[in-house]
Amino acid sequence: MPSSSPAALDILNLNKRFSEPAVNDLSLTVRNGEFYALLGPNGAGKTTTLRMVAGLLEADAGAVKICGIDAFADPIAAKQVLAWVPDEPMVYDKLTPLEYLEFVAGLWSMEPDLARFRADSLLDSFGLGPHANERCGGFSKGMRQKVALAGALIHEPRLIILDEPLTGLDAGSARQVKKVLTDLVAQGVSIIMTTHILEVAERMADRIGIIARGQLVAEGTLEELRERASADGNSLEDIFLKIVGGVSDGELIAGNAGPPEGKVA
Numbered sequence: 322m323p324s325s326s327p328a329a330l331d332i333l334n335l336n337k338r339f340s341e342p343a344v345n346d347l348s349l350t351v352r353n354g355e356f357y358a359l360l361g362p363n364g365a366g367k368t369t370t371l372r373m374v375a376g377l378l379e380a381d382a383g384a385v386k387i388c389g390i391d392a393f394a395d396p397i398a399a400k401q402v403l404a405w406v407p408d409e410p411m412v413y414d415k416l417t418p419l420e421y422l423e424f425v426a427g428l429w430s431m432e433p434d435l436a437r438f439r440a441d442s443l444l445d446s447f448g449l450g451p452h453a454n455e456r457c458g459g460f461s462k463g464m465r466q467k468v469a470l471a472g473a474l475i476h477e478p479r480l481i482i483l484d485e486p487l488t489g490l491d492a493g494s495a496r497q498v499k500k501v502l503t504d505l506v507a508q509g510v511s512i513i514m515t516t517h518i519l520e521v522a523e524r525m526a527d528r529i530g531i532i533a534r535g536q537l538v539a540e541g542t543l544e545e546l547r548e549r550a551s552a553d554g555n556s557l558e559d560i561f562l563k564i565v566g567g568v569s570d571g572e573l574i575a576g577n578a579g580p581p582e583g584k585v586a
Contacts, residue, residue, distance in 0.1 A: 327389030329353050329480045329511030335383035343369045345535035354509040358522035361532035367515045371482050375405040388479050404478035408485035410469035414458030418449050418468045422475055429476040443471040446501050462489035483514040523557040531564050539564045
């Protein structure tokens, strides 16, 4: 029986133009408890889209609903159920991971005891427990990325937006992060993620959207994309290149009526 609760994320006819169209009448939905991978070549509009969803960039037109909340009309309420993790970790060098998490928890007005419990749990999950009282300024990019991820999860968001979350992580750290994300989805949390590591999307995503020239040109499970691209048994990399190549040749495989003119910003 289908759920009556609103989708984790509804994007409807979203538009953003810089010197040329960056996001062009984009619509997509992320379901509750779904891991959604948003793929596309450089300049396709992925990060621009996610920044508008997170409220970091104003849209020219369109609508965004997060767990049923109009993100443009009520941005504070939307942000309370949302987490945003960019590809460049942003943490305070002078703070320890524990201090940073307690600081972020304070911004969300969390009770101190709950904040400490959540902080300890997240630090353990990301393998940061032994470094909980070291200054972040001496950490590698990978460790800083894990601290930033922990900070984004401290308030238990219902929708997590990840822009290249595995950038700078070694194999062991990447495995820890993927396990945390998989566990969250199993608990009903929704994730939308961009990545250039197609193997990650192939293994982790419930559904995959491919964006090119600011438009959603294909979407579905891996098997559905194989059927659409007539690439039976092929890897996601083969499917992706075939779909994006078709768009480059002027043929949209799925999605909107046609690509925008000009080059995507």
